[in-house]
Amino acid sequence: MPAIDRRLIQNFEWPLVGLLLALSLIGVVNLISAAPETADWFPATAKRQFYMLALGLLGLLISLVPDYRSLERYAIPIYLLCVALLVAVLVVGPVINGSQRWIVAGPLRLQPSEPLKLGLAILFARLLARQDTRSELGLLELVKPALLFAIPAVLVLRQPDLGTTMLLALLAGTFLLVARVRFSTLLWLGAAGMAGVSVAWFFYLHDYQKERVLTFLSPERDPLGTAYHAIQSQIAVGSGGFLGKGFRRGPQSQLDFVPEQQTDFVFSVLAEEWGFVGAAFVMLLYLGFIVRGLMIARASKDLFGAYLGVGVCAIFFWGGFINVGMVLGVLPVVGVPLPLLSYGGSSLLTCLIGTGLLMNISMRRYIF
Amino acid sequence: MSRISGTRLPVEGQIERRLVTLTVLVMGVWLVLLFRLFYLQVVLGERFRISASQNSVRTHHIKATRGIIFDRNGEILVDSRPSFDVLVIPHETGDLARALQRIGRLIGLRAEELRERVGKPAGRARFQTLEVARDIGRNAQARVEARLYALPGVITQVAPVRDYRGRNSAAHVLGRLGEISLAQLQSRRYQHYGRGDVIGTEGVERLLDADVRGRDGGKNLLVDAHGRELELLGKIEPQPGKHVVLTLDRRLQLEAEAALDETGDAGAVVALDPRNGEVLVLTSRPSFDPNLFAVGIGWDDWSALRTDPRTPLHNRALQGQYPPGSTYKVVTALAGLEEGVIDDDFRVHCAGSFRLGRRRYRCWKRAGHGDVDLHRALVESCDVFFYTVGVEVGVDRIAHHASALGLGVPTGIELGPEAAGLVPTRAWKKRRFGERWIEGETVSLAIGQGFNLWTPIQLASLYGAIGNGGARYRPFVVKRVTDPDGRVLRETQPQFVGSLPVSAHSLAQVRHGLRGAVHDPHGTGWVMRRLPGGVESAGKTGTAQVVKLAKNPLGKDADIPEWLRDHAWFVTYVPAQDPRIVIAVLVEHGGHGASAAAPIAQRVAATFLANEGELHARH
Numbered sequence: 005m006p007a008i009d010r011r012l013i014q015n016f017e018w019p020l021v022g023l024l025l026a027l028s029l030i031g032v033v034n035l036i037s038a039a040p041e042t043a044d045w046f047p048a049t050a051k052r053q054f055y056m057l058a059l060g061l062l063g064l065l066i067s068l069v070p071d072y073r074s075l076e077r078y079a080i081p082i083y084l085l086c087v088a089l090l091v092a093v094l095v096v097g098p099v100i101n102g103s104q105r106w107i108v109a110g111p112l113r114l115q116p117s118e119p120l121k122l123g124l125a126i127l128f129a130r131l132l133a134r135q136d137t138r139s140e141l142g143l144l145e146l147v148k149p150a151l152l153f154a155i156p157a158v159l160v161l162r163q164p165d166l167g168t169t170m171l172l173a174l175l176a177g178t179f180l181l182v183a184r185v186r187f188s189t190l191l192w193l194g195a196a197g198m199a200g201v202s203v204a205w206f207f208y209l210h211d212y213q214k215e216r217v218l219t220f221l222s223p224e225r226d227p228l229g230t231a232y233h234a235i236q237s238q239i240a241v242g243s244g245g246f247l248g249k250g251f252r253r254g255p256q257s258q259l260d261f262v263p264e265q266q267t268d269f270v271f272s273v274l275a276e277e278w279g280f281v282g283a284a285f286v287m288l289l290y291l292g293f294i295v296r297g298l299m300i301a302r303a304s305k306d307l308f309g310a311y312l313g314v315g316v317c318a319i320f321f322w323g324g325f326i327n328v329g330m331v332l333g334v335l336p337v338v339g340v341p342l343p344l345l346s347y348g349g350s351s352l353l354t355c356l357i358g359t360g361l362l363m364n365i366s367m368r369r370y371i372f
Numbered sequence: 373m374s375r376i377s378g379t380r381l382p383v384e385g386q387i388e389r390r391l392v393t394l395t396v397l398v399m400g401v402w403l404v405l406l407f408r409l410f411y412l413q414v415v416l417g418e419r420f421r422i423s424a425s426q427n428s429v430r431t432h433h434i435k436a437t438r439g440i441i442f443d444r445n446g447e448i449l450v451d452s453r454p455s456f457d458v459l460v461i462p463h464e465t466g467d468l469a470r471a472l473q474r475i476g477r478l479i480g481l482r483a484e485e486l487r488e489r490v491g492k493p494a495g496r497a498r499f500q501t502l503e504v505a506r507d508i509g510r511n512a513q514a515r516v517e518a519r520l521y522a523l524p525g526v527i528t529q530v531a532p533v534r535d536y537r538g539r540n541s542a543a544h545v546l547g548r549l550g551e552i553s554l555a556q557l558q559s560r561r562y563q564h565y566g567r568g569d570v571i572g573t574e575g576v577e578r579l580l581d582a583d584v585r586g587r588d589g590g591k592n593l594l595v596d597a598h599g600r601e602l603e604l605l606g607k608i609e610p611q612p613g614k615h616v617v618l619t620l621d622r623r624l625q626l627e628a629e630a631a632l633d634e635t636g637d638a639g640a641v642v643a644l645d646p647r648n649g650e651v652l653v654l655t656s657r658p659s660f661d662p663n664l665f666a667v668g669i670g671w672d673d674w675s676a677l678r679t680d681p682r683t684p685l686h687n688r689a690l691q692g693q694y695p696p697g698s699t700y701k702v703v704t705a706l707a708g709l710e711e712g713v714i715d716d717d718f719r720v721h722c723a724g725s726f727r728l729g730r731r732r733y734r735c736w737k738r739a740g741h742g743d744v745d746l747h748r749a750l751v752e753s754c755d756v757f758f759y760t761v762g763v764e765v766g767v768d769r770i771a772h773h774a775s776a777l778g779l780g781v782p783t784g785i786e787l788g789p790e791a792a793g794l795v796p797t798r799a800w801k802k803r804r805f806g807e808r809w810i811e812g813e814t815v816s817l818a819i820g821q822g823f824n825l826w827t828p829i830q831l832a833s834l835y836g837a838i839g840n841g842g843a844r845y846r847p848f849v850v851k852r853v854t855d856p857d858g859r860v861l862r863e864t865q866p867q868f869v870g871s872l873p874v875s876a877h878s879l880a881q882v883r884h885g886l887r888g889a890v891h892d893p894h895g896t897g898w899v900m901r902r903l904p905g906g907v908e909s910a911g912k913t914g915t916a917q918v919v920k921l922a923k924n925p926l927g928k929d930a931d932i933p934e935w936l937r938d939h940a941w942f943v944t945y946v947p948a949q950d951p952r953i954v955i956a957v958l959v960e961h962g963g964h965g966a967s968a969a970a971p972i973a974q975r976v977a978a979t980f981l982a983n984e985g986e987l988h989a990r991h
Contacts, residue, residue, distance in 0.1 A: 182390050237604055238412060239592060246419040280413040283408055292400045295395055302391045310387055314394070318397055332408045 006066055011371055012068070017363040020300070023293040024344070024359050028352070030286060031270075037252050038266045038273040038347070043169040049266055049347050060231040060356035067252040067357065072364040076308050079130040086123035089116035090159040103163050115350035117160045117168045122358055125315025127152060128179045133308035134304045141185045149176070154366075160302060166213050167338035171322050182311070190329045216331070221247050241275040248279025266347040268339050271331045286345075287328070294321050300366040309365040319343070401974040431591065432501070436531040437588030439613035441546060441576060443622040444650075444851060448537055450546055450577075454598065455533035455667065456513035459501045462493045464525030471523060475504055477513040478519065496508055501527060505791030507667045534666035540659035542625050543616070544687040545651075545787065547575020573665075576616060576850065579786060583853050583861075586613035610805050614861060615852045619650035627979040630655045632959070639959040639969075640688035640828040643976060646836030646865035646945060648956045649845030651785070653976060654829070662930040680794040690790045692824040694958060697965065698753045698896075699941045702838060704884050705746060707773035709878035719743050722756035725817065733759055733815050736915075750885025751892045753913060755819050768810060770817065771797040771991025776873045778844055779826060783833045784869070785847040793830050796823035821917055832956035838886070839910065839945035839954055842872040842879055864866040881895020886910035887948040899970040900944055904981045910948040912939030913965030934943070937961040942969035946977045953980050 032054045039047030075082075089107065093116055097104040106113045131149055135141065153176045161169045180193070205214065224275070265273050275283040294317050301313025320343050327342040329335030341351045411521040439448040458475055465471040469483075472490065476483040488503050504526075508516075550573040556562045565571065571585070572578040589610035628641040632655065643653035658680075664673050677685055681772065686692065710713040724740035726733045735755040736861060741748065742944050749757035764769060774780065780795035782788075794800075796817065798809040816822040829847060836845040845865040851863040872879065887910040890897040898909040916939040940962030945951035955973045962968030 033772070050541060182387055184387075236592070236606065241409070242412045242416045244413055246414050275409070277412065280417070281412060283409055283413070287406055287409065291399065294398055296392055296393045298398070302388055307387075310391075314387075314391070317398075319400075321398055327407070328405050332405065332412060333696065334408050369575075 009371060012234075015367045015370065017300070017366040019089050020293065020296050020363055020366070023289055023296065024356075025270070027286070027289050027293065027344045028355075030274075030289075031352075032057060033251075033272045034345060035266060037277055038270055051349055052101070052349070053352065056352050057356075060353050063353075063362040064363075067360040068364055068367065071359055071368060072309060072312065073306070073368075075126050075361075076130050076133070079126045082120075082123045083127045086120040087159065088113070088115060089154050090120065090156055093115075094159065094162055103257055105163050105165055113349070115348070117163070117165060118348075118350035118354040119155055121168075121172065122316070122361075123176060123317045124153065124156065124175060124352055125312060125319065125358075128176065129308050129315055131312035132179060132183045132311045133306070135183070140191065141183055142149065143186075143189050146180075146185070146189065146193070149179075161208065164210060165212075165339070167326070167340040171319075171340055174322045174326075175315065175318050175359050179311070179348065180309065180324075184312050210277070220303060237269050237272040237331050240272040241332060241347070243257060244276040244279045244283070246280045247275045248275075248277050248282055251277055254368050267341055268327065268346065269331055271328055271342055274345070275331070278340060284340060290320075290324050294324075297362050300369075303369050304365050305369050305371075309368075313362055313365050316362050319358055377522050385523050388891065396671050397580060430448075432527075432529070432591050434589040434591065434608075434610045435531045436588050438586060438614045438647050439584040439615040439856070440533060442585075442615065442617045443620045443625075443654075444618065445621065445623075446617075447622045449620070449622060450544065451535045451537060451620065452532040453535040455507040456510055457506045457507060457517055457529050457531055458504045458513070459527045459529060460504055461488075461501055461527070463523045468493075472504065473524060474519075474523060475516065475526065475753070478515045479505060481505060481508075481625065485934055487769040507739065516733065531791055532794075532832055534662070536666070537623070538660045539663065539743050539849045540661045541622075541629055542620060542655060543575075543659045543662050544656045544661060544689065545575055545620060545654050547572050547577035547579075547659075548662040549573065549577060550665060551668075557842045563644065568640070573619065575787065577789075578617065578660075579893075580614075580616055580850065580853065584613040584616060587611040612673065612856045615854045615856065615858070617848050617854065619645075619652065619851045620654065620849060621652045621980075623983060623985070624653045624976055624979055625655060627653050628972065628976045629657065629659075631975045632657045632957075635959055635962060635968060635972070637959050637962050637968075638688065638783075639957070639962065640692060641955065641957050641976065642689050642828045642970065643953055643955040643980075644830040644847055646840040646951050649764060649833075649836075649847045650851070650866070651847050651849045652953060654689050654787075654849065654982070656686070656690075658682050658684040660684045685779050689828045690785065691699060691788065691789045692958070693793055694939050694941075694960075695822070695825055696820035696824060696826050696831065697916035697939070697941050698820055699831060699835075699912050699914035699965075700737075700824065700826075701753065702835075702886070702912065703774050703777060703779070704758045704762050704818045705750065705764070705882050705885070706769045706777065706878055707765050707870075707920050709746075709881060709958065710773060710874055711765050711769055711868070713715070713764045715748050719745055720749070720757040720760045721756075722754050724756075726756045728759075728812055728815055731812055735814075746881055747888055750882070750886040750912070751891070751896070752782070753896050754896050758818045759815045759963035762814050763811065767814045767817060768797050768799075770814075771795045774824070777834055778837070778872075779830060779834065782866075783829055783847050785829060785849065787849055790829070791827050793826040794824055803866040820885070820914060828956045828958045830856065831941070831958075835886075835912075835943045835945055836951070836954035837872050838879065838882060839948075839951040842868040842874070842876075844872065884911060886945075887914055889913070890948075896940070896943065896966050897970055899966065899974050899978065900946075904947065904985070907946060907981055908948040909944050909946040911942060911944030911970070913970060914943070915939070915963075915965045916941060918961065936965050940965045940968035942966070943971045944970075944973045946980070951987075953977065 035050035035053050036047060039049050080262050093104055093107055095184065097106055098108055105117065106115050112248055116298055128149060135145070148278065153172070157172050160172065182295060271283070296319065297313060297317040301310045301317065304310040304313055323340055323343040326335055326338060326340045330337050330340070343355045400802055413652055431490045437452050440448055458479065459473060462468050468490070472486045473905060474482040476486050478847065486504050490504060491503060513528050516526070520528070534544060536543070549570050552562060552565050552569045552571045557565060561570070572581040577584065589608040591603050591607035592605040594605055624643060632641060633713060634638050638657055640656045641653050642651070644651055655726070660677055666732060669866070703715070718933050721743050722735055722741040724735050724738045726735070732754070736753065741754045741756070743751055744754045744757045748754065764852045774795045782792050801807060806935040814824050817824055833844070833847055846865070846869050849866050850864055852860055852864065854860050887908065890900045890909050890911050896913040900909045900911050918936055918938055938961070940959040941957065943954070943956045945954040955976050957969040957972045959968045961970070
């Protein structure tokens, strides 16, 4: 075990830890409200999330000891492991609510598409960091990353999990923007993307998924059916008002009228009970977290760290944006968890490890 | 510190500008989200705000209508009718006690009663609709509705409630409803159910709950402080449940129940179609009225039902286990035939009793039957004949054949729970009582008086198989499930379980004897001779002694106290050739099978044939 450098302690990343703790603890408290009706003051789901958080924080601290740069060497094994887990999901994963997303081992459930986000970020960071930085990237240089992205993306789409697939695509797209890519290449990619979307629309999307997109584009299509989730969640958010109804007093969510309120729609519970004041506060914590993450990426001493930092921030940003946008009715309903706030161990652990990576980069910014 | 391979280039200038741009973009997106949040919560939020003096969003659950249950001819057995209910939202009523008092005055119920139902809602329960009174009638509800303006937080609704048309008819088949229990909520079967859900707790209602229940809907309303609806914010229509068609024949069922009730005794009737296992009649008396459970049974009614010594909730047809009496003689006969004990020349001399060791076992006919062969033994139900056969075959071989005939295990009817009956063996007795088998017990067992037990449905099932030439079918009551428009979703296919493992010769002899028991001189089942159109039938009486093999010291039946009287059995299949119905009748403490049970079977059979004739005439 390497000796712990004194400078690591001196440069400990306090702001990020503070934001992380605030958000994840708010998440646990919010899950108490979001749990199905029970007399228990600390419902099972919230409790499990709390234990998972404690466990994850311990893991996070341990993960700070090794240098993040060693990840560059392990990028490919990590990536392959993620892909293997995704294949395993499709082979042995149980079908729950019409999709295969988990690997179940006794009481443990792992959703491999969550750690995959980090695996992909690490891999892309490595690829980009090793590019010749003097020239801009052309179409040919992008073939390899595109393929490396496509394999897990298709596997996730097969589960089917449209939300996560979209998130992976946006993550990859973020790297494209940050890397130096020729402008004409971007245009080409744009065209290819459009083609891809239309192919997906006609051959890949399930009817219920198309229905959701169409309803988003024109909610009056089917106010009682697909738009139901969106309408219910907006009413819940709206009825929170400026100050909110108070802890565990959100009747809209409490009556189970908002679907998936522990996972994809947790934010509606928060907004209903804590009002604009509470919801905006959490949003600002979130923004603070992402901006701080981007600052860390900027201050990184090497390209790998910078790209990796951007990748982690992208995971938080897109997850937060898509989820909150969906709850507020500005984006279509796609099942994407809200990082740190939604119930789910895989998602929470992924967020904690991601935070650990950011802290790792930050704490070693002066150590060469 | 070890060197780490990889690219290490200064970041400055490389992607720094892009990162700054990215940060600005992120902030921009967040600003949009914050604006949207502000718009929903502060600009629109005023409309949604929950407050005693302001508008609020109210959520109504709309109950789905459970599917209709039909009999085989399309007659409605169970339907739904409207129930007029009053509910409150404690948060909006202000003083809850006063509100309940006023409601009580309007609908003519005491306020304490209503308070008891509502309890003391606290926490989140204060925001929910709570039931104050159900099924109060149209007029009472109209009185409440007329004063809603002065009753904030009070709601009226019309919800479907189950209507069991035949009241206590076929109650054990149809089942009943009840609120889901905590234990059920945690089980896998009910994983999609919620607290307070009403589910089928017995019978078909339980068996097909998932099909019949439909899906509840709901609506969100914007209401003002007086409960006036301002705007419908969203609504999901409830989906009605699927319909069920049973194999039961309502007219036969009613006939069987009426006949059984006339005896004044408890009992059961099971009638099957031996060609496929369809249950035509399944009744257990006394019965109960499932309508009581549909509205939510009161504590008094519930404890009265549960503590009634005549156990009306008990399904005797499936769960009642009784000594078979003489109806068991076919089992002894088949065992004797298959073991080679009874051959064509086999005769027993009955002098009115049978001697084993130092004990004498009486025949029911004290004068004796003289020389008897198998045919006469079945016709006149000679006990001594079967004592002899039983002792020669031995208990374990009889048990072997009884098990092969399907006894000792449930018939497998989907309705369950179902008792298995009992086929005793030497090993069983050792296990159960730790005692050796006594030969004398084989003697009693041979005529169905020992440890052996069977249920009415097992009896019907076995005789059905004997009647149709040896094919066993699993009995079933659910014929099909259809969607609300009548399209067939599921149709039960008859399930062939196996053939009776006996030779055609043995089976023919037994069937000949059973026909003789009705039509030959001195036949114990003579009551069955009177059928419309002179249709021939076959059958067997049975009288199961409640007081063990003791000679009745009190004399005639009528003088014996009810609970000491024998159980009366009768089982018959009609017609004797290619039967279309098999009927098993049990009358608890009814006395003799021939006098107490056979007339009931005769009435059911006569009604069955008359209905058939009517159907033929129509087509």
